[in-house]
Amino acid sequence: MDPSEVEFLAEKEFVKIIPNFSLNMIHLIGGDLGPFNPGLPVDVPVWLALNLKQRQKCRIIPPDWMDVEKLEEMRELERRENAFTPVPSPYYMELTKLLLNHASDNIPKADEIRTLVKDIWDTRIAKLRLSADSFISQQEAHAQLDNLTLMEINTVREFLLDSLNCMYKLRSNLQPGSRKGQFTDH
Amino acid sequence: MFVTDIRKDFYEVVANQRVALMVATDIDALCACKILQALFHCDHIQYTLVPVTGWQELCTAFLEHKEQFRYFVLINCGANVDLLEMLQPDDDSIFFICDTHRPVDVVNVYNDTQIKLLIKQDDDLDVPSYDDIFRDEEDEDGGDSGNESDEGSEPSEKRRRFDEAAIERRIERQRARREWEARRREILFDYEQYEYHGTSAAMMFFELAWVLTKDTKDMLWWAVIGLTDQWVHDKITHIKYVTDIATMQRHVSRHNHRNEDEENSLSIDCMRISFEYDLRLTLYQHWSLYESICNSCYTSCSFKLWTLNGQKKLQEYLADMGCAGFTLPLKQVKQKFNSMDVSIKENLREVIEESSNKYGMKDIRIQTFSVHFGFKNRFLASDMVHAASALLESAEKEESNTTDNFIKALDSLSRSNLERLHSGIDLAKRKLLAIQQTVASCLCTNLILSQGPFLYCYLLEGTPDVKLFSKPLALTLLCKYLLRAFVHSTRNKRCKLLPLIMAAPKDVEKGTVIVVGIPPESETSDKKNFFGRAFEKAAESTSSRTLHDHFDTSIIELKTEDRSKFLDALITLLS
Numbered sequence: 001m002d003p004s005e006v007e008f009l010a011e012k013e014f015v016k017i018i019p020n021f022s023l024n025m026i027h028l029i030g031g032d033l034g035p036f037n038p039g040l041p042v043d044v045p046v047w048l049a050l051n052l053k054q055r056q057k058c059r060i061i062p063p064d065w066m067d068v069e070k071l072e073e074m075r076e077l078e079r080r081e082n083a084f085t086p087v088p089s090p091y092y093m094e095l096t097k098l099l100l101n102h103a104s105d106n107i108p109k110a111d112e113i114r115t116l117v118k119d120i121w122d123t124r125i126a127k128l129r130l131s132a133d134s135f136i137s138q139q140e141a142h143a144q145l146d147n148l149t150l151m152e153i154n155t156v157r158e159f160l161l162d163s164l165n166c167m168y169k170l171r172s173n174l175q176p177g178s179r180k181g182q183f184t185d186h
Numbered sequence: 187m188f189v190t191d192i193r194k195d196f197y198e199v200v201a202n203q204r205v206a207l208m209v210a211t212d213i214d215a216l217c218a219c220k221i222l223q224a225l226f227h228c229d230h231i232q233y234t235l236v237p238v239t240g241w242q243e244l245c246t247a248f249l250e251h252k253e254q255f256r257y258f259v260l261i262n263c264g265a266n267v268d269l270l271e272m273l274q275p276d277d278d279s280i281f282f283i284c285d286t287h288r289p290v291d292v293v294n295v296y297n298d299t300q301i302k303l304l305i306k307q308d309d310d311l312d313v314p315s316y317d318d319i320f321r322d323e324e325d326e327d328g329g330d331s332g333n334e335s336d337e338g339s340e341p342s343e344k345r346r347r348f349d350e351a352a353i354e355r356r357i358e359r360q361r362a363r364r365e366w367e368a369r370r371r372e373i374l375f376d377y378e379q380y381e382y383h384g385t386s387a388a389m390m391f392f393e394l395a396w397v398l399t400k401d402t403k404d405m406l407w408w409a410v411i412g413l414t415d416q417w418v419h420d421k422i423t424h425i426k427y428v429t430d431i432a433t434m435q436r437h438v439s440r441h442n443h444r445n446e447d448e449e450n451s452l453s454i455d456c457m458r459i460s461f462e463y464d465l466r467l468t469l470y471q472h473w474s475l476y477e478s479i480c481n482s483c484y485t486s487c488s489f490k491l492w493t494l495n496g497q498k499k500l501q502e503y504l505a506d507m508g509c510a511g512f513t514l515p516l517k518q519v520k521q522k523f524n525s526m527d528v529s530i531k532e533n534l535r536e537v538i539e540e541s542s543n544k545y546g547m548k549d550i551r552i553q554t555f556s557v558h559f560g561f562k563n564r565f566l567a568s569d570m571v572h573a574a575s576a577l578l579e580s581a582e583k584e585e586s587n588t589t590d591n592f593i594k595a596l597d598s599l600s601r602s603n604l605e606r607l608h609s610g611i612d613l614a615k616r617k618l619l620a621i622q623q624t625v626a627s628c629l630c631t632n633l634i635l636s637q638g639p640f641l642y643c644y645l646l647e648g649t650p651d652v653k654l655f656s657k658p659l660a661l662t663l664l665c666k667y668l669l670r671a672f673v674h675s676t677r678n679k680r681c682k683l684l685p686l687i688m689a690a691p692k693d694v695e696k697g698t699v700i701v702v703g704i705p706p707e708s709e710t711s712d713k714k715n716f717f718g719r720a721f722e723k724a725a726e727s728t729s730s731r732t733l734h735d736h737f738d739t740s741i742i743e744l745k746t747e748d749r750s751k752f753l754d755a756l757i758t759l760l761s
Contacts, residue, residue: 104455105453
């Protein structure tokens with residue numbers, strides 16, 4: 001899966017906006033949105049929020065978890081635990097990137113939030129790398145994927161699967177008396 | 187006619203239509219175009235963008251597009267000629283013209299149906315009143331013929347008397363008519379004699395955005411660049427520039443106030459515009475201070491850097507700055523500005539101002555704006571103007587045509603195209619160096635001749651960088667610098683008050699030169715240029731082969747062979 005595909009899926013998440021125009025309810029395949037009244041907050045998917053923001057028709061309100069203190073707590077928790085801690089949102093990395101790129105003037109302390117989210121991401125990816133490494137070297141049969149987000153899984157997916165395939169091939173060729181591999185010779 | 191409510195009469199009219207945008211090739215027009223494009227993007231208004239360099243291109247573009255479009259928006263072109271006569275449009279084509287060229291043609295002002303002028307009326311336009319120029323032809327001879335038919339039935343004696351009275355009335359009417367026509371010619375001559383410029387088009391469109399409450403900092407920055415372009419290319423008076431800066435300053439403080447909160451400070455990536463009372467040294471933040479002093483018109487002319495004395499004075503000046511209780515070693519001054527010590531950079535402006543005052547440069551600082559986004563991107567408005575105009579007229583590659591350059595220059599104005607902007611700044615540095623060298627060589631070889639009522643200079647074909655000066659903006663800049671340098675270097679008091687005409691080869695194959703005329707250099711100049719009409723008359727009287735294609739009437743193209751007779755005609759005309 002491409003990271004841009006994961007981002008596309010992330011854009012389905014809902015975020016609160018304050019529009020400056022009025023429109024009746026719109027009926028889309030994915031559900032109903034609206035009605036839009038100037039000055040009143042309404043929940044819309046991120047793709048619509050970004051489009052409206054670029055056309056200067058709304059103001060985006062940052063989600064609850066996008067707050068400096070909460071993110072600092074989460075970062076500390078992540079650093080203390082060995083396992084993966086619960087994430088603020090299943091798409092926290094993509095949402096941070098999208099919202100901070102397009103609407104950083106609506107989000108207070110945007111630079112600190114960017115740094116904090118990057119710290120959390122780095123910690124989790126480091127843990128993931130360690131566990132993938134031990135998974136392969138100790139030939140485990142199964143692993144627990146609690147609290148991992150799609151984007152993080154996506155970063156290891158290709159590597160992990162390829163390396164497991166390689167290990168399998170090598171192991172099956174080491175078995176004595178096997179006729180499968182091309183490495184056997186008389 | 188003039189549009190009074192720009193939102194109702196312009197924006198809402200084109201809101202659901204497709205619009206053709208014809209944009210002239212100068213930086214103010216580019217900025218206005220960017221603002222309008224941003225507004226159109228917000229509201230999904232479909233438009234077609236056509237850059238036009240002259241009247242011929244405007245006509246061709248119009249012919250191509252007149253089938254598909256009903257609404258045309260012309261930016262910085264079209265106000266100073268009779269547009270309907272030139273383009274011959276259908277009756278349902280509507281033109282919105284936002285042009286800084288003055289005087290506005292009277293037909294454009296008084297046409298109520300097809301021409302809408304997006305120009306502020308308090309812009310001291312001095313348009314002659316309707317009755318002075320136009321006159322209803324209906325009741326002219328109708329009265330006479332009516333009388334004559336009535337008189338047919340009268341007996342002959344009375345008819346003779348009535349005839350005499352009728353003839354006298356007719357003679358009286360004809361005399362009044364001739365007087366009215368003579369006065370009309372005089373009024374029109376006075377009105378159209380001088381060409382000058384009005385409020386920036388970018389500022390007009392920013393006001394539209396403000397009225398729609400869709401103004402963003404990007405649009406404000408483009409409006410500032412448009413205004414600065416008018417100042418850099420010497421199109422408006424200093425007083426007007428300062429007044430317009432004050433208007434922009436109100437908008438800037440409004441934006442800064444709205445977005446800055448004590449606790450929730452803005453991300454470093456957000457754009458910050460600030461008012462600066464900054465140095466008049468061109469591109470000094472992207473160059474070394476020494477290079478900038480050598481290549482800025484103001485300092486180079488004040489020191490007379492093309493002479494040995496001038497060079498010595500510059501060294502004295504730098505040493506003086508160093509001695510003013512503040513170390514400014516030559517090494518620091520000659521390296522890139524960004525690498526200078528922070529302690530020196532902080533007090534730089536005050537130190538330079540103090541030293542400059544001692545050397546007679548009282549106006550080394552000018553009011554302007556700067557933009558700041560990200561950690562290392564800081565630009566002054568004049569930097570952007572120089573970069574964009576260098577890109578617009580770059581003669582680097584042979585195949586690049588005007589549309590490509592136009593798009594490149596347009597791109598360099600957005601924040602996301604920083605490499606384009608930096609390449610523009612490099613081109614601008616080369617252009618400024620070329621201008622300084624050409625000015626120095628012209629003065630040292632006495633290429634500027636006094637022809638009586640004006641000064642004249644011709645750039646020979648072998649001059650280095652002469653291809654750069656075949657474009658109007660670059661040549662006008664060279665002209666301005668040259669005149670200023672000449673005024674500072676000559677001792678002849680009369681010559682200091684003369685205007686300058688400059689000719690440079692434009693197209694070697696076709697054998698044409700480009701001729702530019704600028705008004706005399708003075709402190710209180712009102713920047714009114716009479717060369718437009720003078721060129722036309724001289725061309726007519728000598729039947730020289732000229733092309734008055736540029737939107738500024740003071741820039742024309744002329745066949746090289748007709749140069750001397752054209753000049754002679756001009757001399758006779760203007761003395």
